């Protein structure tokens with residue numbers, strides 16, 4: 419979408435402090451954060467609601483987890499909040515909030531004052547924190563959990579014997 423601010427960030431028409439980027443997603447620092455180092459994760463493709471494109475939305479969540487882990491490592495925090503909210507920008511996004519002990523509960527509707535230089539330093543730390551995780555690709559048929567009946571003990575033995583007979587045949 420031409421007028422969407424987040425799409426402009428993806429196209430690098432608006433500057434943003436990026437902390438993570440891959441083929442489908444982008445994570446950047448919120449310059450009006452609710453907590454220091456708060457990140458916004460977006461899909462590069464424009465859509466509004468998570469259920470407009472569940473596949474891409476799940477990739478955004480994968481990135482949100484990576485960013486959450488990066489925040490934990492970089493800032494030495496115990497907790498990170500992740501939220502999917504409807505915000506002012508109509509482009510799907512997931513927010514990742516570092517949770518500092520003195521900031522619990524964390525108020526989403528209350529932006530905090532933050533020094534931009536300090537924010538840039540935090541961003542650099544988050545960006546540098548290494549997280550080597552990648553989702554294993556799941557085949558569609560693995561998603562369906564089937565309840566198979568266990569074969570009776572005798573049948574099991576037979577099948578095993580059959581296997582070894584076949585196997586020795588193949589080897590022999």
Ligand SMILES: [Zn+2]
Pocket residue numbers: 419422423424425426463464465508509
């Ligand atoms: Zn957009």
